[in-house]
Amino acid sequence: MTTAILEMRGITKEFPGVKALNNVTFSVKRGEIHCLVGENGAGKSTLMKVLSGVYPHGSYTGEIGFAGQVQQFRGIRDSERAGIAIIYQELALVPELTVYENIFLGNEVRKGALIDWNETIKRATQMLAKVRLDVNPEAKIKDLGVGKQQLVEIAKALSRDVKLLILDEPTAALNEGDSANLLDLLRGLRDQGVTCILISHKLKEVIAIADSVTVLRDGQTICTLDAHEGEVSEPILIKHMVGREIEQIYPPREHKQPGAVVLEVRDWSAYSPSLGRQVLRNVSFTLRKGEIVGFAGLMGSGRTELALSIFGNSPNYRIEGELQLKGEPRQLRRPSDAIAAGIAYVTEDRKGNGLILIQDVKQNITLANLRALAQRSVIDANAEVKIANEYRTTMNIKTPSVEQRVSNLSGGNQQKVCLSKWLFVKPDVLILDEPTRGIDVGAKYEIYTLMNSLVDQGMSIVMISSELPEVLGMSDRVYVVASGRITGELSVSEATPEKIMELATN
Amino acid sequence: MMSGKTEAQASGSFMQDLSKVLRQNIRDYGMYIALFVIMVIFAITTNGIFLSPRNLSNLLNQTGYIAVLAVGMTLVIVIRHIDLSVGFLAGFLGAVAAIALVQWGLPTLFVIPLVLGLGALAGLITAFPIAQLGIPSFVASLAGWLIYRGMLQLATEGTGTIIIPDAAFNAIGNGFIPDVPLGGPFEQIHSLTLLLGIIAIGLFIYNDLNSRKKKIAYGFEVLPTAIFALKLIFISGIVGWITWVLANFNGLSWTVVVMLLVVGIYHFITTSTVLGRHIYAVGGNPEAAELSGISVKRITYIVFGSMGMLSALSGILFASRLQSATTTAGTLFELDAIAAAYVGGVSAAGGVGRVTGSIIGALVMTSLTSGMNLMGVGISYQYIVRGVVLAAAVIFDVATRRAAR
Incomplete structure (x- = not known):
């Protein structure tokens, strides 16, 4: 009988207003590959941050037992010293340094006060052999593909004598060949005695490699399945992942016969020169008047990229394909073109690229359509205040005045400011990217009600959402996106969480 | 009895109000207070000479060519850039004005718009690598600094200092508006x-x-x-x-008139027009501005173009004041302008700063020079004092912003 290397008991972690983890129990046996699955927001990353000390001891309740001892990590350094290594989706390598410098970064091989480069290169070569990576240790990281970079990360972890290796979505950015390679390597490491926790959305992968699977949902442990004792299949996992009752948090919505096609995108492909990869492949979809079309999929599946590429292509992708607005082919070269053509895009990242946090509510609301308030380019300050106050009332933005800085508003009210700004441009097509991310249930309901009334008035809405209940509760039609492609189109009557999950994890 | 009590309360609440307002707006009022304190100190240490009509008039005229640069620099810093080339650009364009007047014999009314246009063009050229290729403005404008320094020396190489005999041109830097008797x-x-x-x-x-x-x-x-x-x-x-x-x-003086006009126009543009709002939006969050349909590139060109034009104006004011173009004209102007903008409350994080503040900042910096000159303080100490004041201004700004959060 193998013993547990990791025992997390009764872990509860609260953020202001949210219980991210609620009495979670998580146990990993020595020498196994243990997969952790769950929807976005289920608490997987939070749990791993508790484990690795990103959230230090004291900021959560519960107990962590690792390698036979109760651990109280105060930071990442403590957990690293104990033998835990985490590899995140966004790799933590220095692009301009060489492979061997990266492997031993922060853990340099010393000879007195100096670095012993010869020994470093020798050991790096051994580590690379261990992860079966055939590259010159003197190559620079930026010259390697993502798959190889991932292996360098693992080599870096192994160089520190790691006992427990945690990989967060390691294959999200990899192609199939590289993914298969990586999984093979993990099996090899397991046979050498390294315990491994794998967080993955790709259930096929999970089933192929896992010795055990733990499912988290809404910050709670739902179950731990042993692949060697019982059956672990995709339907079973999906049922556990989405198995909650969908509460009545969506305003009633009748699915009317939609009108004429407003937006049509055909064979839309986009290549990102800065990422050096194809982000969208042959995407085609239509949007009709008075319709809410949901775009479901996992994070990083390419939905935001699709929205940005349509909305004037601000990331400067190389785009192929055709875009038609009301039957007319259009070229939208910059966001101002898209706005002029009647498209609005409400970002998923309102603090990053949605709001100007140091400016006030009225300045944010009017920013995208200042010319409507200006005569000969001079802003009518009274009209601006009037418009801002109108939105403040109709959108129920809770703020002492429209001269309040938006950084002082709560997330839900900030989102309402974002929405007001884009409603003020009077668009025909409204693209909402994760419209309710990080906001409370009350504000969510208000936003859903608003969406319904907007489509009743003839607007068309594209709603990108990672929350399945939201997609199912609000959409007339659903497209599922995975790896930059549309993998399925479902009407609301045929869409189920299981079907969407299956298409999204394809 | 009763009224006495109410009065006491009222005055108490007045003092409370005053201290509250000062605390809340200390960032906005800080530089005015600093200027006031500096003036009082110099008035005392120079036995009133500092506040004499002659000295004050002089002080304002000396501030002119730095103040117009500071106005442009404020906007450059607001959009999160910097322009180091403005000093020697001003010097070089001053020399161009002198050559056009003296050697080509062109009339003043033609030379001034010509030089302003050249300045705007130079600003656009500086903006090109910044907007189009994403080159850091520090580097792009440092290249300009070297280039314009070289061009200034080339322009004045043959003749050395170029004396400008044109009375109309020289009036800009030395003349006063006519009187109504x-x-x-x-x-x-x-x-x-x-x-x-x-x-x-x-x-x-x-x-x-x-x-x-x-x-x-x-x-x-x-x-x-x-x-x-x-x-x-x-x-x-x-x-x-x-x-x-x-x-x-x-x-x-005409210099003060020019300075007030520049401040007035830029104050209006920045506070009341679509363009001004767009500039501050780009400074506050370039990504959000771009996604709101504002072309960050276009704003970058406009702001650097205006900076170039104001450099030309600064060059004209300076050449006119000296009644000549010299080989060292414009030396360190850029640093004075940057210092003035920071003392005036502009934030390096972008999106914050007023042109009116920068004018006060410029007045603070020139007052320091003028006052210390009157006191007979050595030039070495003057640099040190100005450095300390600049550092104190920025520390004060950062500290009050943190407290406001």
Whole structure:
């Protein structure tokens, strides 16, 4: 009988207003590959941050037992010293340094006060052999593909004598060949005695490699399945992942016969020169008047990229394909073109690229359509205040005045400011990217009600959402996106969480 | 008894209001207070010479060529860039103006727009690698710094200092606005200056009352009445005093007129127009601005173009003041302008800073120089003192911003 290397008991972690983890129990046996699955927001990353000390001891309740001892990590350094290594989706390598410098970064091989480069290169070569990576240790990281970079990360972890290796979505950015390679390597490491926790959305992968699977949902442990004792299949996992009752948090919505096609995108492909990869492949979809079309999929599946590429292509992708607005082919070269053509895009990242946090509510609301308030380019300050106050009332933005800085508003009210700004441009097509991310249930309901009334008035809405209940509760039609492609189109009557999950994890 | 008590309460609450307003707006008022303190200190240490009409008039004229640069630099820093090339660009364009006047014999009224246009062009050229290729503005404008320094030396190589004999051109830096002779008790006084000063005060009070009325109508927060009155009296008093002092000397100089025009125009653009709002939006969050349909590139070109034009203006003011173009004209102007902008409350994080603040910043920096010159402080110590004041201003700014959070 193998013993547990990791025992997390009764872990509860609260953020202001949210219980991210609620009495979670998580146990990993020595020498196994243990997969952790769950929807976005289920608490997987939070749990791993508790484990690795990103959230230090004291900021959560519960107990962590690792390698036979109760651990109280105060930071990442403590957990690293104990033998835990985490590899995140966004790799933590220095692009301009060489492979061997990266492997031993922060853990340099010393000879007195100096670095012993010869020994470093020798050991790096051994580590690379261990992860079966055939590259010159003197190559620079930026010259390697993502798959190889991932292996360098693992080599870096192994160089520190790691006992427990945690990989967060390691294959999200990899192609199939590289993914298969990586999984093979993990099996090899397991046979050498390294315990491994794998967080993955790709259930096929999970089933192929896992010795055990733990499912988290809404910050709670739902179950731990042993692949060697019982059956672990995709339907079973999906049922556990989405198995909650969908509460009545969506305003009633009748699915009317939609009108004429407003937006049509055909064979839309986009290549990102800065990422050096194809982000969208042959995407085609239509949007009709008075319709809410949901775009479901996992994070990083390419939905935001699709929205940005349509909305004037601000990331400067190389785009192929055709875009038609009301039957007319259009070229939208910059966001101002898209706005002029009647498209609005409400970002998923309102603090990053949605709001100007140091400016006030009225300045944010009017920013995208200042010319409507200006005569000969001079802003009518009274009209601006009037418009801002109108939105403040109709959108129920809770703020002492429209001269309040938006950084002082709560997330839900900030989102309402974002929405007001884009409603003020009077668009025909409204693209909402994760419209309710990080906001409370009350504000969510208000936003859903608003969406319904907007489509009743003839607007068309594209709603990108990672929350399945939201997609199912609000959409007339659903497209599922995975790896930059549309993998399925479902009407609301045929869409189920299981079907969407299956298409999204394809 | 009763009324006495109420009065005590009222005055207590007035002091409370005052300290609250000062605490809340310390960032906005800080530089005015600093300027006031510096002036008082120099008035004492120079036995009043610092505040003499001649010195104040001189001080304002010296501020002119730095102040116009500081106005442009404010916007450059607001959009999160920097322009180091402005000093030698000003020097070089001053030399171009001199050559056009002296060697080509072109009329002043033609030379000034020509040089301003060249300046705008130079600004656009600096902006090109920044906007188009994403080159850091520090590097792009450092290249400009070297290039314009070289070009200034080339331009003045053959002749050395170019003396400008053109009276009209030289009046910009040395002349005063004409007087309207009134005679009687106003004989000794520059009455047009006095009249303009009174009009300015009137407009200021009217404007402030008006905007306060509107704000109250909208239910916005306004200053308590007593504090508001104090502010009106204080600012009117200062403007009135400066007017009186100048009117007792030679009146308003053309340099001050140019400076006030530049500040007025830029203040209007930045606070009241779509363009101004777009500039601050780009500074506050370039990604959000771009996604709101604002072209960050276009704003970058406009701001650097305006900076180039103001460099040309600065060059004209300086050449006119010296009545000549010299091989070292423009040296360190860029650093004075940057310092003035920071002392005036512009934030390196972008999106924050007023052109009116930068003018005060420029006045602070020139007052330091002027005052220390009068005191006979050595040039080495002057640099050190100005450095300390700059550092203190920025530390103060950062500290008050943190406290406001």
